[in-house]
Every structure is written in structure tokens, then in C-alpha cells.
Amino acid sequence: MAERQQLQINGKQVSLDAAPAMPLLWALRDLLHLRGTKYGCGIAQCRACTVHLDGEAVPSCVLPVSAVGGRQVVTIEGLGGRVAAAVQAAWVELDVPQCGYCQSGQVMGAVALLRANPAPDDAAIDSAMQPHLCRCGTYLRIRAAIHRAAATLASARPTMTKPTKPSRSNAR
Amino acid sequence: MSEQLRVSRRVFIAFSGAAAAGGLTLALAPSRANASEAATFQQPFLRIGADGLVTVFAKHLDMGQGIWTGLTSIVAEELDADWSQMRVDGAPVDKALYKNLIFGIQTTGGSTSTANSWLQLRRAGATARAMLVQAAASKWRVPAEELQVSRGIVSHHDKRRAGFGELAAAAAALPVPTEPPLKPASAFALLGHALPRLDAAAKSHGVPMYAIDIERPGMRVALLQRPPRFGAVLASVDDRAAREVPGVVDVVQVPGGVAVIAEHTWAAIEGRRALQVTWQEDRAEKRSSAELAAEFKRLATAGDAVVCATRGDAAGAMSRAVSVVEAEFEMPYLAHAPMEPLCAVGEWLDGRCEVWAGIQNQTADQAALARILELPLERVTLHTLYAGGSFGRRATFSSDWISEFAQVLKATRGAYPVKLMWTREDDIRGGFYRPLNLHRLRAGVAADGSLLAVEHMIVAQSFLFGAPKPGVAQRPDPTVFEGHFASRYDVADASLRWVNAEVGVPVQMYRALSHNHTSFAKEVFIDELARRAGRDPLAYRLAHLSAHPRQAAVLRLAAEKAGWSTPWAEGVALGLAVQEANNGTFVAQVAQVRLEGGAVQVERVVCAIDCGIVLNPDIVRSQVEGGIAFGLGGALHGRITLDEGRVVQSNFNDFAQLRLTEMPRAIEVHFIEGGSSPTGVGEPGSVLIGAAVANAVARLTGRPVRSLPLLESGALTTR
Numbered sequence: 001m002a003e004r005q006q007l008q009i010n011g012k013q014v015s016l017d018a019a020p021a022m023p024l025l026w027a028l029r030d031l032l033h034l035r036g037t038k039y040g041c042g043i044a045q046c047r048a049c050t051v052h053l054d055g056e057a058v059p060s061c062v063l064p065v066s067a068v069g070g071r072q073v074v075t076i077e078g079l080g081g082r083v084a085a086a087v088q089a090a091w092v093e094l095d096v097p098q099c100g101y102c103q104s105g106q107v108m109g110a111v112a113l114l115r116a117n118p119a120p121d122d123a124a125i126d127s128a129m130q131p132h133l134c135r136c137g138t139y140l141r142i143r144a145a146i147h148r149a150a151a152t153l154a155s156a157r158p159t160m161t162k163p164t165k166p167s168r169s170n171a172r
Numbered sequence: 173m174s175e176q177l178r179v180s181r182r183v184f185i186a187f188s189g190a191a192a193a194g195g196l197t198l199a200l201a202p203s204r205a206n207a208s209e210a211a212t213f214q215q216p217f218l219r220i221g222a223d224g225l226v227t228v229f230a231k232h233l234d235m236g237q238g239i240w241t242g243l244t245s246i247v248a249e250e251l252d253a254d255w256s257q258m259r260v261d262g263a264p265v266d267k268a269l270y271k272n273l274i275f276g277i278q279t280t281g282g283s284t285s286t287a288n289s290w291l292q293l294r295r296a297g298a299t300a301r302a303m304l305v306q307a308a309a310s311k312w313r314v315p316a317e318e319l320q321v322s323r324g325i326v327s328h329h330d331k332r333r334a335g336f337g338e339l340a341a342a343a344a345a346l347p348v349p350t351e352p353p354l355k356p357a358s359a360f361a362l363l364g365h366a367l368p369r370l371d372a373a374a375k376s377h378g379v380p381m382y383a384i385d386i387e388r389p390g391m392r393v394a395l396l397q398r399p400p401r402f403g404a405v406l407a408s409v410d411d412r413a414a415r416e417v418p419g420v421v422d423v424v425q426v427p428g429g430v431a432v433i434a435e436h437t438w439a440a441i442e443g444r445r446a447l448q449v450t451w452q453e454d455r456a457e458k459r460s461s462a463e464l465a466a467e468f469k470r471l472a473t474a475g476d477a478v479v480c481a482t483r484g485d486a487a488g489a490m491s492r493a494v495s496v497v498e499a500e501f502e503m504p505y506l507a508h509a510p511m512e513p514l515c516a517v518g519e520w521l522d523g524r525c526e527v528w529a530g531i532q533n534q535t536a537d538q539a540a541l542a543r544i545l546e547l548p549l550e551r552v553t554l555h556t557l558y559a560g561g562s563f564g565r566r567a568t569f570s571s572d573w574i575s576e577f578a579q580v581l582k583a584t585r586g587a588y589p590v591k592l593m594w595t596r597e598d599d600i601r602g603g604f605y606r607p608l609n610l611h612r613l614r615a616g617v618a619a620d621g622s623l624l625a626v627e628h629m630i631v632a633q634s635f636l637f638g639a640p641k642p643g644v645a646q647r648p649d650p651t652v653f654e655g656h657f658a659s660r661y662d663v664a665d666a667s668l669r670w671v672n673a674e675v676g677v678p679v680q681m682y683r684a685l686s687h688n689h690t691s692f693a694k695e696v697f698i699d700e701l702a703r704r705a706g707r708d709p710l711a712y713r714l715a716h717l718s719a720h721p722r723q724a725a726v727l728r729l730a731a732e733k734a735g736w737s738t739p740w741a742e743g744v745a746l747g748l749a750v751q752e753a754n755n756g757t758f759v760a761q762v763a764q765v766r767l768e769g770g771a772v773q774v775e776r777v778v779c780a781i782d783c784g785i786v787l788n789p790d791i792v793r794s795q796v797e798g799g800i801a802f803g804l805g806g807a808l809h810g811r812i813t814l815d816e817g818r819v820v821q822s823n824f825n826d827f828a829q830l831r832l833t834e835m836p837r838a839i840e841v842h843f844i845e846g847g848s849s850p851t852g853v854g855e856p857g858s859v860l861i862g863a864a865v866a867n868a869v870a871r872l873t874g875r876p877v878r879s880l881p882l883l884e885s886g887a888l889t890t891r
Contacts, residue, residue, distance in 0.1 A: 002419075019419075019439075023438065026437050029437070030393070030436035030437050030438070031436065033387065035384075035385040036378025036380065038384070038512070038560075039384065040512075041596040041824050042595060042823075043825060045825050046824050076378030092368070092372045092373050095369045095372050095790060095791075096376065097236075098236035098237070098238065098794060099510070100371060100375025101382060101511040101561060102511045102560075103376055104378040125832075130832050132832070133824060133829050134511070135511045135563070135802065136511075137805075137830065137835070138797070139830075140836075140838075141794070142832070
């Protein structure tokens with residue numbers, strides 16, 4: 001039976017009635033009308049449904065709404081900040097999307113990656129983005145757009161921070 | 173707080189609301205939202221609003237190939253518009269206005285969209301431009317010949333200037349010129365440049381734009397339980413448990429199975445899971461893949477073959493050959509698996525039906541809805557939306573998925589708007605696959621290894637004609653054999669035969685039609701012939717391409733750019749392949765493959781393509797990149813198999829797709845502009861990579877790869 005669920009979605013507290021087992025994906029899409037998050041497989045194999053859960057990119061299609069708890073959910077509709085802006089600008093500049101259906105998830109994955117690792121090398125990108133399927137085959141542009149966004153972000157904060165220790169992964 | 177989210181629902185009913193709410197300037201700003209505003213200038217292919225925005229009505233489906241951007245750019249060019257003022261929307265259904273000029277119905281496929289629209293849309297743009305110019309000339313009382321149009325501005329000696337929006341109403345009142353002059357290609361200002369796609373921003377920001385995103389007031393979500401074996405029919409259903417699932421509102425029987433209707437998707441999923449259905453399977457297909465493979469081999473020898481093409485006397489020439497080389501190629505059923513599973517939304521109200529979907533066969537789909545709902549055609553409105561992929565799945569001749577949708581609307585009596593969803597399992601197990609196929613090639617070669625004769629046999633189902641009909645002579649089906657060996661290489665004596673296999677698995681066109689298998693068989697076979705003759709695969713092909721200069725040209729270019737004659741490191745080899753695709757596009761690809769401990773890595777692919785005039789080099793590149801990914805994923809992993817008629821695979825866990833780590837590290841695209849008009853690029857980039865990689869692998873292992881998927885038949889892996 002449906003139960004009252006309290007969620008933190010895109011910075012707002014939201015309450016809704018849903019069966020505890022309902023995946024977060026369907027709560028977002030059907031009950032909260034946030035349809036930027038896509039259904040692709042329902043078994044965490046394609047990551048079209050990626051959202052941020054306390055900043056981490058996770059598939060929402062296998063996460064029961066009752067298991068979300070007080071964690072912060074961010075969907076593509078709630079994406080903001082300089083990293084997201086850089087990623088989405090790079091996506092547009094490189095004309096990454098073809099059919100576009102997987103791209104919400106790809107963007108969510110890329111933003112989470114760059115927040116955790118501002119200068120990922122190819123191996124780091126491959127590792128983070130490998131779970132994301134794209135049937136149109138936009139993979140090379142996705143990798144290039146992540147590099148471009150990283151470069152944009154690096155050039156936008158020149159003297160404010162001094163690197164304390166060199167990152168092992170960004171020797172490019 | 174949730175109230176805010178709810179408010180958005182009301183705005184979000186049409187895409188216009190969504191786009192506005194997103195705060196983005198979006199190319200998909202739809203015309204329909206503005207339909208109540210008096211359109212200032214409207215013709216079949218474009219509208220110019222008082223705000224100066226030009227909306228092109230695209231008669232084709234954009235399933236990712238970028239055609240809505242491409243079609244818009246053709247109009248913009250002749251109109252001398254500024255790219256920033258261009259918008260696009262799907263055209264309504266109207267066969268007279270919007271038919272595909274190659275097929276005679278409104279449909280998208282075969283990489284024909286650009287080619288068949290080319291002159292039509294140039295004329296549309298030029299017509300509108302002439303009328304805008306005339307309107308300005310009348311207003312300013314100057315000769316029309318003295319006016320200039322550039323980037324959306326009509327001007328007279330830089331003294332008077334007007335935007336399209338200011339002139340649109342006056343232009344609309346003028347007579348329509350019949351033969352407006354078209355620009356020479358040398359004057360193109362937009363075409364030939366990498367204009368940005370109109371949909372990139374919306375698609376990068378998660379704007380709801382697909383059928384699955386549509387919501388209508390009071391809408392219900394339906395899922396259909398289809399039979400576990402193709403050809404089975406419903407025997408009985410116990411829906412008591414399903415009806416107990418909270419949120420389930422109805423369970424209805426339709427010809428294709430049992431539909432569960434619910435308030436939202438999760439309830440429909442849970443409700444369908446609770447159904448107890450028994451099926452009548454007397455006429456169902458119950459064979460397994462191994463039995464089908466054996467049956468196809470039997471048919472290749474003993475089947476009722478239809479002769480599809482002959483040249484000279486293949487049998488006679490074969491008897492004069494010094495040696496005869498034979499090879500058999502097997503390629504499996506493949507599901508299209510577009511990222512957006514099939515989905516349609518619609519309502520049936522007051523004797524009208526309105527449907528939103530990624531519609532690929534507008535003429536047939538409208539007719540199917542009209543037939544099932546017993547409505548006249550003009551009472552069936554279709555809204556063609558951006559589709560989340562198709563690869564041919566949405567374009568069934570039988571309108572299978574739109575017909576199912578119509579049946580659900582009928583069974584629910586139009587009581588509420590319905591969204592018929594497909595889960596990924598429904599998609600993978602739903603049939604309408606790329607046909608299973610067997611190619612048997614037999615070549616007679618001369619003492620120097622050159623080709624004397626080729627006999628080519630294909631066994632496959634026909635998605636065009638369906639199963640063989642008893643007592644009716646089988647017509648040759650070009651969608652089974654186009655691109656076959658003797659049509660692409662010089663060979664004086666050749667024959668091509670085909671057996672239409674009878675299998676109860678529904679089949680469907682798949683990206684590049686027959687070329688997705690004829691290219692593989694042909695290009696792997698010729699590589700084998702070259703190797704056996706001890707000749708270089710490039711030189712051997714070129715020696716048999718004298719009648720095919722455009723194939724030879726792309727092949728030479730790709731080989732040169734790839735460094736064909738360069739010696740490669742241990743464990744690395746190049747493989748090449750060439751094809752004249754189904755639509756007059758010529759393509760060659762060279763794959764650089766590394767094999768390490770049985771793991772295949774495609775390091776680089778070099779592609780040369782001749783698609784006539786290149787309208788947008790970046791979109792062509794993206795289609796080649798995407799085609800290579802699509803073809804490589806299929807070649808490495810793709811296979812749908814049957815176990816006593818039941819589809820073994822179910823989702824992306826066991827129907828694996830290419831992932832980022834398997835993508836070639838680099839793809840280069842080189843152009844030859846070998847024609848004076850554009851041909852299509854949505855499919856041709858996808859057909860060669862399997863053969864190119866197989867040929868490289870054969871050079872590395874010394875064993876030919878003749879069956880797909882490659883990882884299975886070659887006992888290989890990817891890292």
C-alpha cells in the first residue's frame with residue numbers, strides 16, 4: 001500500500017504517497033513530474049535514470065523510494081553550479097547528443113565525476129562513464145566534452161587556489 | 173514545497189510549457205503552442221511569425237540522426253535566414269504534402285530523408301524568400317532586383333532594412349511564385365558548415381521531449397502482457413490479483429495480449445506481474461536457435477530458391493576455374509533496442525483521436541489508428557516527436573506498436589488518455605528483429621587469384637513480403653540482398669539466389685536494411701579470397717572495382733589516411749571494408765585492431781565517405797561515429813537467440829551493447845564530394861565496422877571470422 005514518503009528533491013522537501021518499493025525513478029517521473037530522468041532498463045544496466053544522491057551518481061531505477069531517506073536527491077532539473085554549467089555548455093558546444101535520450105544520465109554522471117575529480121584522465125572518465133549506455137554511440141564526444149568542461153573549469157579559477165599536492169590522475 | 177512541483181504539472185502538459193519552464197531558448201519551441209496566434213506567413217514547410225522566428229515543418233522523424241537540423245538548414249540557406257532565428261517542429265500527417273518522394277508515403281527510412289527533401293525544401297525556402305523580397309519592394313517602392321537578403325534581414329542599399337517578421341504578413345498576401353530561382357552551390361552560406369544542432373541544448377538539459385515524457389490530464393499508464401512465444405494467443409487470464417494492486421484501474425484483453433491500466437508506471441508493472449495468463453501455443457514458433465541454424469543450412473541447399481540476379485553464366489564459368497572457394501556466414505537476429513523503449517500517448521474523444529509518439533511511418537500509422545478505432549483518417553491527428561532512437565524499429569509496415577496502442581485505446585473505450593509503455597524486456601523480447609541470415613558464397617578463381625565467377629545464396633526471412641505463400645511465386649526482395657557481392661565487385665559471371673525462410677519470429681528492417689549483413693559477408697569473403705591468392709586485400713579489391721570508381725576512391729582514401737602500407741607493431745593489424753550503401757552513399761573503413769591475450773581493442777577507425785554534397789560535416793561525422801559504435805556493438809556482442817521459441821535475452825545485462833571502454837579510441841572521417849546533390853548518412857556508417865574488425869582479427873589470428881557475434885564465434889573478449 002502507498003505510504004507517505006518524505007524526500008529531499010532538488011533542495012526542497014517533498015512529500016508523496018507511494019508504495020515503499022516504488023523505484024525513485026517512477027516517483028520522480030510519474031508522481032513529481034520530473035521527467036528529465038529517463039527510464040532505459042529498470043535494472044541499473046544503462047544509467048539513463050542517473051540522479052545524484054548526496055552528490056553521488058546513482059541509478060534511480062533500482063532504488064526504492066522508501067530507501068532514500070533524508071538523503072539529498074538532485075535530478076537534472078535541479079542541477080546547478082559551475083560544474084554543471086561547464087558540462088552542459090561543453091555538451092552543446094560539441095553537439096554531443098544524437099537521439100538525446102540517455103544524455104540526462106550522461107550529464108549527471110559527468111557532473112558527479114568532475115565534482116569528485118576536477119581533472120580526470122581518459123582512464124578515470126572511462127571508469128566513471130562505462131556504466132552509461134548510449135545506443136547512438138556518442139561516446140567519443142562524451143569523453144571529449146568532459147575534458148573540455150574540465151579545462152573550462154580549470155581556466156576559470158586560475159590564482160584562487162594553489163595546488164597543495166599534484167593529482168596522480170591528471171598527468172596529461 | 174511539493175505544491176511547486178505540482179504547479180509545474182499544469183504548465184508541463186505540452187512541451188511548450190516545459191521548454192519555457194526550463195528557461196532555455198529551445199529549438200523545439202513548438203508551433204502548436206502558438207497555433208492560436210495568427211500565423212503571419214504559413215506554407216507547407218515553414219511558418220514565419222511576426223517575431224521573425226522561422227519554423228520549419230519537418231516531414232521526417234528525428235530519431236537522433238539530426239535530420240530536423242539538416243532539413244531546417246536547407247530551408248534557411250535558400251531563405252538567407254540567420255541560423256539563430258530557425259526553429260523546427262514535426263509536420264502533421266498529410267501524404268499529399270509530406271510524402272517521402274522516394275517511397276510515396278510519409279515515412280522515414282533508408283537514409284533517404286535529405287536526398288528526397290533537397291530540392292523540395294530549397295524551393296520552399298526560395299519561394300518564401302522571393303515573397304519576402306517582393307513584400308519589401310512594394311513597401312519601399314523599389315525594384316525587387318535591387319534588394320538583398322542576408323542573415324534574416326532584407327535591405328535596400330543599406331538604407332532600408334526589415335526583418336522577416338516585419339514583412340511576413342505582407343508577404344503572405346502575395347501570389348506564390350512557381351519557379352523561384354535557387355542558389356548555386358557556390359553561394360551557400362550555411363550549408364557545408366558545421367551548424368550547431370537545434371536540439372543539443374534541450375537534450376543536454378533534460379527537457380521533456382519524448383513520447384514517454386508526455387502527460388495528459390487524467391492519463392493512465394498501460395503495459396501489455398504479450399505471449400512468451402511468437403504466434404501464441406491468449407487462452408485465459410486470471411486478473412484478480414492484478415486488480416488488487418493499488419493503482420491498477422483496469423485490465424483489458426486486446427488481440428495482442430492483456431493490458432494492465434494503472435495510475436502510474438510502477439502500478440502497471442506490479443499489476444502486470446500479478447497477472448495469471450495461459451496461452452494457446454498450438455501455432456507458436458517453438459524451435460530453438462540451433463534448430464533454426466540447421467534448417468537454414470538445409471534451405472541453402474534444398475530450399476525453394478528464387479533467382480534474384482544473374483550475370484553471364486556463373487555455373488559455366490565456375491567449371492573453368494582453377495580453384496573454387498566457399499564460405500558460409502551466419503548472422504543472428506538482433507533487437508534494435510533504442511534507448512527510449514517504444515511508447516505512445518493518445519486519447520480518443522468525441523470521435524477524434526490524437527496521438528503523440530516518435531512516429532516513423534505516419535501514413536501507415538494513421539491508417540492503422542483509423543481502421544482500429546473506425547474513424548476517418550482526417551479525425552486521427554499524429555504529433556511526431558523527437559524519438560529516443562529507432563534504428564528501424566518504429567517503422568514497421570504493419571504498424572505493430574501503434575496498432576497495439578490503438579487496441580488499448582479501443583478496449584478502454586476512450587475513457588481516459590493512455591500512455592502505452594514498453595519495458596526494456598518487452599522491447600528485447602518483442603520480436604521485429606533484424607532477420608537471422610545465412611550467406612553461402614562460392615567463388616571460382618583464375619590462376620592469378622582473380623575472380624571468374626561468384627554464386628551467392630542467401631537464406632533469410634523477408635520483412636517486406638512476409639512468409640512464402642503456397643502456390644504464389646516468390647518475388648525477389650531487394651531488402652534481403654541489396655549490396656550483395658556481385659553488385660559491388662567486377663565479376664563477369666554471377667548468380668544470386670535467395671530462399672525466403674519461414675519462421676514464426678516477426679522481423680523488421682534494421683539500420684541499413686540488407687546492408688547490415690550483405691556488407692559483412694561480402695567484405696569478409698573478398699578478404700579471404702585475397703589472402704588465399706596471396707594478394708594484398710587493398711590491391712585485390714581495387715583490381716575488382718574498375719566498374720565502381722566511387723567505391724575505389726573512398727577505399728583508396730581511407731587506406732591512405734590509415735597508413736595501410738605502414739608496418740604495424742606485433743599484435744596490431746588493419747582490416748578494411750568498402751561498400752556502396754543502399755542510398756548512393758559510398759563508404760570505406762579501416763579498423764586498427766590490437767589483439768592481446770584474446771582481448772580485442774579497436775584502437776582507431778578511419779572512414780572515408782562520399783555522400784555527395786556535405787551539408788553539415790559535423791552531423792555526418794556524428795553519424796559515422798555513431799554508426800561505428802552501433803555496428804561494432806552489434807558485431808561484438810549482438811545476438812537474440814531462442815530456446816524452444818522463447819527469447820533467451822531480456823535486457824541490457826544479457827543483450828550487451830557497446831560501452832565507452834569498447835569504443836574505438838579515435839575515429840577519423842574524410843570526405844570525398846563525388847556527387848552534385850546530398851545523399852543520406854544515417855545508415856552507411858554502420859555497415860562496415862564488423863567486417864573491418866573481423867578482417868583485422870583474421871590477419872592477427874590466421875583464422876577467418878565468418879559468424880557474428882565476433883566475441884562468441886572467435887572465442888575472444890574485450891577488455
